[in-house]
Amino acid sequence: MADAKENAKDAVQDVLDNRREFTLETPENEILHYYIAQPTGEDIRKADWQYSKVYNQAIVDEFLTQAQMLDLLQEKGIVSEEYTQKLETVRISLGAELFRLENLMDESTPEEKETAAMEVARLRDELFQLNQRVNGPMANTCENLAEDARTDFLTSRIVEKKDSDKAWEDFNAYRNEDNTALSIKARFEVMLWMQGLESNFLENTPEQSTLREIAKNRLEESVKEQAAANAEAEAAAAPEVAEEPAPEAVEVLELPEEPKVAEKPKKKRKGRPKGSKNKPKPKDEPKGE
Numbered sequence: 608m609a610d611a612k613e614n615a616k617d618a619v620q621d622v623l624d625n626r627r628e629f630t631l632e633t634p635e636n637e638i639l640h641y642y643i644a645q646p647t648g649e650d651i652r653k654a655d656w657q658y659s660k661v662y663n664q665a666i667v668d669e670f671l672t673q674a675q676m677l678d679l680l681q682e683k684g685i686v687s688e689e690y691t692q693k694l695e696t697v698r699i700s701l702g703a704e705l706f707r708l709e710n711l712m713d714e715s716t717p718e719e720k721e722t723a724a725m726e727v728a729r730l731r732d733e734l735f736q737l738n739q740r741v742n743g744p745m746a747n748t749c750e751n752l753a754e755d756a757r758t759d760f761l762t763s764r765i766v767e768k769k770d771s772d773k774a775w776e777d778f779n780a781y782r783n784e785d786n787t788a789l790s791i792k793a794r795f796e797v798m799l800w801m802q803g804l805e806s807n808f809l810e811n812t813p814e815q816s817t818l819r820e821i822a823k824n825r826l827e828e829s830v831k832e833q834a835a836a837n838a839e840a841e842a843a844a845a846p847e848v849a850e851e852p853a854p855e856a857v858e859v860l861e862l863p864e865e866p867k868v869a870e871k872p873k874k875k876r877k878g879r880p881k882g883s884k885n886k887p888k889p890k891d892e893p894k895g896e
Contacts, residue, residue, distance in 0.1 A: 626767070629796045629806055631789055641774060641793065642767045643800050650764040657760045662753035673748045677741075685740055694737050701730040708813050717821050724821075727814040762790075762797045 626642035633639060671679065680686040708723040745751055763781030766774040774793065775781040784790040799806060809815070
């Protein structure tokens with residue numbers, strides 16, 4: 608029994624931990640955290656009911672369906688063969704430039720990568736503008752109005768606070784939300800979630816990632832150059848300390864050797880050498896008288 612409760616608790620915690628999170632910053636610079644939970648079966652049924660109700664009401668109010676709107680756009684020349692051909696050309700060019708950008712060699716210069724990334728960004732923007740010629744009018748068709756109603760209902764049901772309490776008590780509370788920034792942000796995040804897109808998908812496109820990397824490298828290089836310039840300026844402004852000259856090497860002069868003086872020969876003593884046996888004989892003393 609205890610194991611069953613623990614398993615159920617772990618399952619609930621796993622669901623809470625895997626909820627998709629998004630944040631909203633208030634005017635007071637407070638960061639609020641919200642989460643997107645999985646809808647229940649009842650949530651989905653009621654969302655589909657909202658879709659049918661709004662679709663039928665749009666028909667009654669004489670809104671055009673998507674097929675009728677497309678016929679009207681073609682009749683007015685907004686959608687033509689030339690438009691379709693240009694749209695296809697831009698799509699093919701965008702795909703080719705994306706392939707080129709993602710396969711640039713590591714040896715490519717930052718300038719080459721930047722040029723490729725800027726071209727991808729230009730083509731993506733051109734494709735967006737072309738699509739808007741159709742997407743704008745299509746937003747007011749019966750199908751799109753009904754889809755918006757379904758998204759709004761799901762948003763009111765699956766957006767939660769951190770403690771898993773719902774952000775809105777019911778659908779009416781969501782529609783009457785005073786914090787417009789919260790309701791718009793929540794709806795946008797739910798739309799991305801339904802389409803399988805991350806919140807920051809626009810920031811993580813290949814071209815934006817490349818441009819961000821190039822900008823980061825340039826900033827680091829600029830910081831290094833500025834630090835080197837500051838160090839050089841500090842060195843130039845520091846007072847110069849006179850260096851003591853190194854003592855000069857004293858040349859040791861070798862004195863010339865004194866000339867050797869020849870030894871004088873010793874004087875010979877006159878007479879016989881002392882202690883010689885050949886002493887002179889003493890003179891005969893006078894004999895006594």
